[in-house]
Amino acid sequence: MPNDHKPEIGSTIVIQKETFNAILSRLKEKGYETIGPRVKNDTLIYAPIEQMDDLPRGYITEQDAARFHLKHTGHSRYFDAIPGAQSWKQFLFPPRAELFALRKVNNLWEASTPETKTPSYAFIGVRACELAAIQIQDNIFMRSDFNDPIYRARRERVFILTVDCMYPAGTCFCVSMETGPRVKAGFDLNLTELEDVFLLTVGSEIARDLLKGIPFELASAFLLRNADQGLERAASQMGRKLDISNLPDLILNNLDHPHWQEVGARCLSCTNCTQVCPTCFCWDATDEMSLDGKETHRERVWDSCFNPGYSYQAGGNTRPTIRSRYRQWLSHKLGTWKQQNGTLGCVGCGRCITWCPAEIDLTKEIPMLQEEAR
Amino acid sequence: MVTQQIARPAAINTEHLLEPQWAEVTSITKEINDVSTYWLKFTDPAIQKAYTFEPGQFNMLYMPGFGESAISICSDSNDHSKIGHSVRFVGNVTNAIGRLKVGDVIGLRGPFGTYWPMKELEGKDVFISCGGIGLPPLRPAIYHILHNREKYGKVTLLYGARTPADLMYTNEFDDWRKANIDVQVTVDRGDSSWTGRVGVVPMWFYQFRFDSRKTAVLTCGPEIMIHFVIYEALARRIPLESIFVSMERNMKCGQGSCGHCQLGPYFICKDGPVFRFDAIQPFFNVEEF
Amino acid sequence: MSDVLQETFKELQKIPWFQELEKKHLEKLASVTALRHVRADEVLFHEGDKEDCLYIVLSGRIALEIFIPHRGKIRIYTVEPQDVFGWSSVTPVVHQRTAGATAVVDGLIACIDSEKLRKICEEDHDLGYMVMRRLANVVASRLLVTRLQLLDMFAHPESQNAK
């Protein structure tokens, strides 16, 4: 095989698993910061990875409402562990971002914003639901009439390596949300992990170049069928499901439903669900001023519709009760989001279920509106 | 949406999120006890020249170290020499604005939002019904009518405040009346020295004859007042499509990104603040929405 | 019809809700009504006075006021042309004025003798229904005004948060 041989876009190749280390090194050589799932403090986070050994090989996660357990079962696969609380959102839409700094000179304010270098990330192991979430946030931050320069700069540079999900967790419902478990489009490289080999589907020119000279063969029909079967099995093993056929109407027609009161009484307004959700995008801007009042830093930080301060304005709080804040969250996520962006705001990743300390589970709350609405 | 945003707002930085343009306070008019009008001029003359807005739009005013507030533009959109903001001192940012002196600078981004459909209203009777700090966003609409008086039919301003001392812009009412605008004022409570009306804005509707097919109602003020104004307008068979409302919510960006100002599917900062009532009616009576 | 009655009849006819009345009913009403010119600052009645009339403002402006010891007179409502005041005189229970009324500017008011009004309404329930229906409207709208005033919708947010 000639050394500059490159696979075609859309083709699926098969590589030996150890070859993957070469791909990681090449990404680093090209200046990417390679980020992937890692085990830390008994949980799974997204952090820089140097090599395949950093991946959570042999682990799975057991997830249920208010329950997350990382377990080592000793299997031989690298990408089986369904992610924890963190998502890729924190890299494209950082929880804190300095917007500008100002210094008072005479009676005027001068910008003294430090030059920052925009990182180029390579995301290793983005799941179908997570890719869908990134695409949803693209619609939020890169609209025709508004461009978030921070998000856009990072998004334009990112390299996305997705993985097909073979072993969903107990809180997953991507099948219901039509986002997974199979990755469809929008990746640079998609990886399907079989027992002994990786299948890689090429999605971009950058990925093609990256693979130049790496030993590969086109995936055989047998291997492709193997992958399909794995994905079909995964689709049948979703831990949760949600009927979205009558959304958003079901919610919008039931804004006064007594069930909101019931959930409102259980919800702690802790904001966990919004912080772990890969699509939630609300933010606040804060100033930090020096003691002498001559310098100030303006930062953008994540906010949450569950924060009481979120809806304060002259005249009082628009949503003073937890009931109204929970309703805002869910009616946005699975309701008005559709009118705003054409899709629902939930991808079925299950994080908000796993990480809600009050075991509030949107796949159970929505049907409550459904039942009594009849 | 009913109304469109203007194409290229002059004072919005697309490279640096939230970074404002700077404007100098050229004068300050004390309106009432807790409201003053700040007259601003961009420090960069090119921006001052390029800056235009439509009646009903707002700016984000930035006080370094304190933050930003959405404040309606209350001045004449034909006057390109200065921009007016009537600010009510209620909290962190607005109280900081209250400490500004002539010659100080303030950050400004804008203009943002939808505006009163002055073009669409041509040929119609215009019934403006507002209360308290709801008058400033309507004043540019009134100025627009003054400049184009012949294009509008009967024009009525029904304006309410808490007490006579809380009425704003009273020194201009005579000019408005001279231009054949019927200015009617009411207060919630008065003393014996007040010879005007006592009662609430929505209750005075019965005094006016409406030609419901050619009347448009514009309203802004406390949300509860808006509710009753709309009930009265609907009772007089003014169609939903002829009622325009300016809404208010907490907002951080003005560009439909931060999420704060949502009302159902709308971002008040970009789909509003001015809405045609039929657009927001489904959410209007949902408590705490 | 006498001249006075004729004039009264004409004035009443201008009021939109009277236009719904049959002519004979309007005539009956006119027969128990007197027109009265009032001057600015003229006191029509005090709080606590015995009730005797229901009033309709034809022109001018009448202020309803309550005197609060140590705070003085508070103007709670002004009655504008075509609006009614003194409506409690038509109810069978309340017999004292619950607020005082003072003319703010010169004007003309129609004073309907409440006792006679009650009587003609008793005699002719069709007329009685129309009158009571109108009064129910007036009472409902006063109640709404009172509610909105109670809400103190323009209050400074700080003072509202303090509540």
Ligand SMILES: Cc1cc2nc3c(=O)[nH]c(=O)nc-3n(C[C@H](O)[C@H](O)[C@H](O)COP(=O)(O)OP(=O)(O)OC[C@H]3O[C@@H](n4cnc5c(N)ncnc54)[C@H](O)[C@@H]3O)c2cc1C
């Ligand atoms: C489109 C639009 C146009 C507007 N036009 C005008 C205008 O022309 N003029 C004008 O004066 N205003 C206008 N406003 C309102 C103005 O934006 C707000 O009054 C202003 O943002 C308040 O900011 P602040 O920082 O001064 O007050 P904040 O400090 O934010 O306080 C506002 C209120 O909320 C309360 N509050 C805030 N946070 C909390 C908390 N955590 N807990 C308890 N209470 C809290 C405060 O006590 C206060 O009552 C407009 C708003 C919008 C959306």
Ligand code: SF4
């Ligand atoms: S709402 Fe919950 S399940 Fe849906 S995307 Fe957000 S965190 Fe995942």
Ligand code: SF4
């Ligand atoms: S729903 Fe659960 S996670 Fe979300 S704010 Fe309420 S208690 Fe917290």
